[in-house]
Amino acid sequence: MQLNGSQIFVEVLCEQGVDTIFGYPGGAVLNLYDELYKNSDRITHVLTAHEQGASHAADGYARATGRTGVVLATSGPGATNLVTGIATAYMDSVPMVAFTGNVPTPGIGKDSFQEAYIEGITMPITKHNFTVRRVEDLADTMRSAFRIAQSGRKGPVLVDIPKDVTAAVCEFTPKHPEPIRTVTTFDEQQVKWAADIINAAQRPLVYFGGGVRSAASCQPLRDLLHKAEIPATYTLMAAGVVPYGDPMNIGMVGMHGCYTSNRAVADCDVLIAVGTRFSDRVALNPRTFAKNATIIQIDIDPSELGKNVAVDLSIVGDAAYVLNAMLPQIQPAKHPDWMKMIREWQAQDYHPVSDPTRLMPHQVIGEVCNQCGPEAVYVTDVGQHQMWAAQYLRHAKSRGFITSGGLGTMGFGYGAAIGAQMALGRDQRVVMFTGDGSFHMNLNEACTAVSYELPIITVIFNNAVLGMVRQWQTSFYGKRYSQTDPHRHTDFVKLAEGFGLKGYRCTNLPEFQAAFADALLQKGPTWIECVIDKDEKVLPMIPGGGDINDIIME
Amino acid sequence: MESNKRRVISLLVDNQSGVLARVSSLFCRRGFNIESLTVSATNDPAVSRITVTITSDEKALNQLILQTERLEVTRQVFVLDSEKALERELLLLKVASDVRNRTELREIASIYKAKIIDLSPDSMVFELIGKPDKIDAFLKMFEDYHILEQCRTGVTALERGGMHQHMQKPPQEVRNVQLPMSGIRQPERA
Numbered sequence: 001m002q003l004n005g006s007q008i009f010v011e012v013l014c015e016q017g018v019d020t021i022f023g024y025p026g027g028a029v030l031n032l033y034d035e036l037y038k039n040s041d042r043i044t045h046v047l048t049a050h051e052q053g054a055s056h057a058a059d060g061y062a063r064a065t066g067r068t069g070v071v072l073a074t075s076g077p078g079a080t081n082l083v084t085g086i087a088t089a090y091m092d093s094v095p096m097v098a099f100t101g102n103v104p105t106p107g108i109g110k111d112s113f114q115e116a117y118i119e120g121i122t123m124p125i126t127k128h129n130f131t132v133r134r135v136e137d138l139a140d141t142m143r144s145a146f147r148i149a150q151s152g153r154k155g156p157v158l159v160d161i162p163k164d165v166t167a168a169v170c171e172f173t174p175k176h177p178e179p180i181r182t183v184t185t186f187d188e189q190q191v192k193w194a195a196d197i198i199n200a201a202q203r204p205l206v207y208f209g210g211g212v213r214s215a216a217s218c219q220p221l222r223d224l225l226h227k228a229e230i231p232a233t234y235t236l237m238a239a240g241v242v243p244y245g246d247p248m249n250i251g252m253v254g255m256h257g258c259y260t261s262n263r264a265v266a267d268c269d270v271l272i273a274v275g276t277r278f279s280d281r282v283a284l285n286p287r288t289f290a291k292n293a294t295i296i297q298i299d300i301d302p303s304e305l306g307k308n309v310a311v312d313l314s315i316v317g318d319a320a321y322v323l324n325a326m327l328p329q330i331q332p333a334k335h336p337d338w339m340k341m342i343r344e345w346q347a348q349d350y351h352p353v354s355d356p357t358r359l360m361p362h363q364v365i366g367e368v369c370n371q372c373g374p375e376a377v378y379v380t381d382v383g384q385h386q387m388w389a390a391q392y393l394r395h396a397k398s399r400g401f402i403t404s405g406g407l408g409t410m411g412f413g414y415g416a417a418i419g420a421q422m423a424l425g426r427d428q429r430v431v432m433f434t435g436d437g438s439f440h441m442n443l444n445e446a447c448t449a450v451s452y453e454l455p456i457i458t459v460i461f462n463n464a465v466l467g468m469v470r471q472w473q474t475s476f477y478g479k480r481y482s483q484t485d486p487h488r489h490t491d492f493v494k495l496a497e498g499f500g501l502k503g504y505r506c507t508n509l510p511e512f513q514a515a516f517a518d519a520l521l522q523k524g525p526t527w528i529e530c531v532i533d534k535d536e537k538v539l540p541m542i543p544g545g546g547d548i549n550d551i552i553m554e
Numbered sequence: 555m556e557s558n559k560r561r562v563i564s565l566l567v568d569n570q571s572g573v574l575a576r577v578s579s580l581f582c583r584r585g586f587n588i589e590s591l592t593v594s595a596t597n598d599p600a601v602s603r604i605t606v607t608i609t610s611d612e613k614a615l616n617q618l619i620l621q622t623e624r625l626e627v628t629r630q631v632f633v634l635d636s637e638k639a640l641e642r643e644l645l646l647l648k649v650a651s652d653v654r655n656r657t658e659l660r661e662i663a664s665i666y667k668a669k670i671i672d673l674s675p676d677s678m679v680f681e682l683i684g685k686p687d688k689i690d691a692f693l694k695m696f697e698d699y700h701i702l703e704q705c706r707t708g709v710t711a712l713e714r715g716g717m718h719q720h721m722q723k724p725p726q727e728v729r730n731v732q733l734p735m736s737g738i739r740q741p742e743r744a
Contacts, residue, residue: 119572123579128626148626303620 005135005166006035009099012142013043016177018070020044020061020422022054026074027114028101031166046422046452048415051078053445055085055098056415057422062094063402064377064420066216068149069096075103076114079160080121084409086156087125091406092237093214095154097145098122104164105133119160127155135168143178150180153301154214183300186317188325194296194313195329197270203338204230205268207253207282207290210237210405211275211299217320218398221274222246224323228333231342233261235276237405240395243374250342251349254282256387256538259551260345265290266548267341273297275319278308279406280544288547298322350540350553352392361385361461363509364530365392368431368459371516376429377402377420381413381438384467387538389433411441414458418445421454429520430455436462436488446499449525457519458527460492463534471537475552485534492529504528560589561615562607562639562711565622566630569595569602573627577604580625584618586610590643590686590708601629605710634711641711645682645689650700652676659699666692677702 003011009032013021021043025033036045048054051073058069069089073082079100089096103112119131128148130141138161145157198204212221218241225232225248232242233253242249251258253265265271271293276282283289286309295311297304298319305314315322352362365388368376374396380386380403395401402420404412417432424430439460449456461467470484496503502522504515512530519526541552567573574593581588590607610618619631634641645668651659652675663670663680666688672679682692686709693704 120575123572123576124583153624301624303617303624305620307617 001172002169003172004031004169005138005161006031008135008138008170008172009142009161009166010035010039010043011172011174012139013070014039015174016068016143016146018043018068020046021070021072022046022048022057022061022419022422023072023099024048024051024054024074024078026078026101028075028103028163029072029078029166031163032072032099032101032161044422045072046418046448048418048448049444050442051081052085052411053415053418053442053448055082055096056088056409056412056442057419057448058096058098059085059089059094059412060379060402060416060419061423062089062096062419063092063416064399064423066214066399067095067423068146069094069419070099071096072099074101074114075118075163076116078114079116079118082158083121083125084407084411085415086122086158088404088407088409088412089156090125090127092210092404093154094156095149096156097142097149098126098156098158100158100160101166102131102160102162105162106164108162118158122158125156126158129158129160131160131162132165133162135165135170138165139172139175143175147178147180152183153211183316183318184321186315186322186325190313190315191322191326192329194272194298194315195326197294197296197313198228198230198272198326199329199331199333201270202335203268203341204228204270204272204335205264205293206230206232206272206274207234207265207276208232208238208241208274209235209276212238212241212319213275213398215275215300215319217275217318217323218242220320220323220327222248223327224330227327228330229335229339230272231264231339233257233264235279235282235405236390236403238276239390239393239401239403241398243396244394250346252390255284255542255544256391256540257282258391259349259540259548259553260342262540262542262548262551263345264342266292268293271295273299273311274323275299277304280308283309284542285545285547352539359506359508359512359530359532361388361532361536362392364459364461364512365389365433367509367513367516369394371513371520372429372431376400376431377424379403379413379417379420379430379432381432381434381441382408382410383435383438384463384471384536384538385433385435385438385461387468388461391538410438413438414442414445414449414456417456417458418448418452418454421449421456422452426453426455430457432456432458434458434460435467436460436464436490437466437486440488440490443495446496446501446525446527450500453524455523456525457516458525459516460527460529461532462492462529463532463536464488465534467534467536468538470534474535474537475541476543492527496527500524502526505531507531558609558611560607560609562605562634562636562641562709563619564632564634564711565604565606565628566596567602567604567625568627568629569600570627573602574604576625576627577606577622580622581606581608581618584614584621586614586618590706592708592710594710605708607709634713638713638715639711640714641685641709642683643686643689643709644707645680645692646671646703646705647680647682647693647696647701648672648703649678649680649696650676650702651678655699662692662695666695668692
């Protein structure tokens with residue numbers, strides 16, 4: 001059948017199973033938006049306040065579900081506003097397809113109004129990107145984009161569509177989505193070696209990352225831990241993969257990981273790294289990281305193997321397939337001496353002490369968990385509150401913690417929470433943690449949550465300073481607080497009212513308990529400002545380049 | 555571990571616009587200086603060959619190759635085996651000349667088997683094809699002459715004999731990729 005580019009755009013989205021997209025209209029995408037208007041029963045379009053919010057929303061949608069998030073923006077500034085969101089998704093391997101309009105092909109390269117060479121701009125922060133120059137190529141290019149975003153190590157793909165292509169007409173043939181290519185094979189000999197090494201281990205430790213979640217290999221991983229009694233530590237990206245309270249879960253590793261995990265990494269004799277890249281926030285010193293261990297690394301991306309830390313045995317493959325093949329070869333085992341050491345370290349670990357005179361982050365987070373139960377989805381911005389949330393939340397769901405890990409994007413949270421809430425429905429409880437610094441970056445998206453009646457509860461840790469940077473200045477820069485004390489006088493309750501949502505302010509725990517309980521009853525979004533001390537720190541901490549010997553516990 | 559060494563990498567990539575930008579952007583991000591670069595179509599019109607010369611150690615090179623293989627446009631990447639590689643470069647060299655030095659210039663050209671492809675009253679243009687070191691040696695002979703213009707194509711290279719094992723990697727197949735660090739731990743991790 002003969003269709004124009006905009007009709008093809010909508011048809012291929014539907015063909016790929018897309019029912020929700022995030023975006024912002026503009027001149028170059030008028031034709032696409034006209035077609036979306038006609039097809040509003042097939043595709044829900046979520047209009048955000050800013051394209052950056054839309055890109056984070058598409059990202060949050062993908063992280064909450066594992067499906068591909070879709071964002072649409074106009075040419076020029078619309079496209080460049082997506083850049084931070086695309087880079088965020090790229091660093092955390094999130095499947096996303098970004099569509100941008102562009103000026104009509106005859107105007108490309110002539111500094112036309114709202115023209116930007118977005119293909120060139122996003123080349124290093126996408127898995128791949130395309131400019132569609134002929135309407136005949138549009139459908140297949142879009143299909144490739146969805147395939148690339150989901151295959152192998154996932155990531156964002158950008159498709160740039162000039163305006164004349166959205167109007168031109170060509171023959172369109174519907175197709176079923178291509179099966180996603182995943183690496184189902186791996187070297188069986190290496191898996192056998194790995195199993196032999198694990199079976200012989202006295203002090204084994206599993207260290208896993210976001211790849212486990214991407215590969216949907218949470219269950220085989222948990223089976224491995226319990227079959228051979230292997231304690232496990234995780235990165236920020238994998239919180240919730242092994243639930244809180246699981247005896248094998250010893251907590252997060254890395255710069256703000258717990259003492260037990262970092263100590264276990266230093267003392268283990270076999271380290272099994274699954275779907276993780278030994279980033280500089282975990283392997284703070286690549287030369288001393290797990291220096292007493294034989295390291296086995298399982299990853300789908302060959303370029304990650306041995307990239308940051310030299311490993312002894314590496315297996316390229318999808319973690320689900322590799323772990324399932326490995327499991328039957330693992331002998332049931334117990335490591336009582338090792339577990340005893342770990343329990344002793346846990347007893348010595350950092351535990352925050354509540355102070356009745358002030359509101360403390362761990363109390364707030366604990367109270368949120370008490371009131372929400374294990375089913376809630378938590379989203380964070382970036383900074384101290386993010387680390388507190390990672391440390392103190394009782395993570396129970398593999399896709400229940402949405403945070404910007406690799407890029408560390410302040411302002412990520414609100415957009416991502418909108419995406420997660422849209423993906424999971426209004427009956428799903430979504431709670432966003434932020435700090436006053438991050439929140440000021442993109443709080444404009446509150447208007448989106450109001451428009452769509454999304455019951456997102458935002459918990460703002462207000463210490464009136466840029467806490468994480470300030471903490472570094474306290475510890476390493478002689479308390480010279482350069483530009484971390486902004487003297488803002490934002491009244492969050494009034495600001496909330498201005499947006500048309502309900503705001504609360506709390507200075508102690510009973511106030512917070514009451515405010516949160518009330519927020520749970522609201523239909524629309526709410527935010528709760530928690531006034532905390534500006535000297536509140538994230539602990540423990542291992543400074544960059546250090547190891548367990550450098551840990552700061554107080 | 556091998557130290558810094560000159561290496562010639564052969565990349566088979568999709569023959570379409572933007573591919574060179576993607577590859578060179580990756581090299582740039584990793585901090586490699588491209589010493590020489592040639593790009594052309596192959597016998598398969600859908601495929602281009604990029605031949606790149608860089609200086610690198612083994613570890614950084616492995617990492618670079620694996621990251622290059624990750625690009626959607628990359629079909630195959632391999633480092634040429636210096637024992638088997640046939641490397642050639644083309645030089646065009648324009649030298650100021652007149653009646654007085656024409657004979658000596660012709661002498662140099664004939665020893666190096668360079669062709670004179672233009673002779674004008676005030677200049678001569680030589681064409682020389684050879685390995686990069688032969689071209690370097692030829693250019694050294696002109697240190698005392700007045701070079702007006704010079705152009706080198708950069709290395710282009712193939713390996714002797716039929717298809718070698720490392721060239722027969724099926725395109726875009728992740729699973730057979732050579733693992734960089736398996737086996738014994740590298741000494742630097744003492």
